[in-house]
Amino acid sequence: ALCDALEKEDGMHSEVNLVAAITRTQSVVTAGNLLGAIPAAIVIDLYIRWRFGHTFLTPAAALHGVLGAPGLTRVLGLPAGEAPARFSAQPAGSTGHGDLIAGLLLGDGGTECRYYLCCQDALVAEVLPYPVTAGGEFLAGYWWGRRWAAAGGSPSGPVQARSGLDPVGKALLHAGPGWNGLPVTARALAAWARIRAGHPRLRAAHPVPVLAAAVDRLVAYRAGGRATFADAAAVYMADEKAVRQADRAVRALLALGPGQPW
DSSP: HHHHHSSSTTTHHHHHHHHHHHHHHHHHHHHHHHHHHHHHHHHHHHHHHHHHSOOOOOHHHHHHHHHHHHHHHHHTTTTTOOOEEEEEEEEEEEEEEEEEEEEEEEETTSOEEEEEEETTTTTEEESSSSSSSSTTTOOHHHHHHOOOHHHSSOOOOOOOOOSOOHHHHHHHHHHHHHHTTTHHHHHHHHHHHGGGGGGHHHHSSSSHHHHHHHHHHHHHHHHTTTOHHHHHHTTOOOOOOHHHHHHHHHHHHOOTTTTTTO
């Protein structure tokens, strides 16, 4: 088109007109894309938040978000000061909510950690030291290990968050790992984030420690733990009656079950 314009007697004038026409067309198309694509993306995101309570978040994403990459090895038992050196991996079947990959992680200090990756839609949803059942429950060995740790057999150090959390998330990360372990805490953080639409109402009706206790206990119970309301109240230094009241509100929003472990 430009060559044809230059071949005319007023070639320069025709070329300028052609370039101007192309520019006008592209400007209109660009403006249309911006005016259409951006609002559409916002509408889709708002719909997801309305329908599911929050944008999609998994325990693995929660761990990485608040602890960074070390959180994904800390959950397996690799000491905080030890870096991963090498690993093995192989398919290990599937669970009720995704495929399972199993392997061995070796730290540069000699620590060996068995791991299981629960995958959804080709992405890692959970990083665990034990496999899970088809319904998403942890095996009995995990809970035996928690009882041993609670008795002083395996003390855990403090868990420092890399990025900001809301007050309930901070309470979960502070008290949860020492009670039900970091794998359950990761699920609890993901579960609490999933019901973000209900946060204002819950925060207005219940104190932060009470909400954290209720969320942690519900998620742990769904994972096969048998924590009582009295246990949850003691761990989070909250009133047991208040935890029971918050449980009813949180339980309805979380709607945990075999297909929704967090």
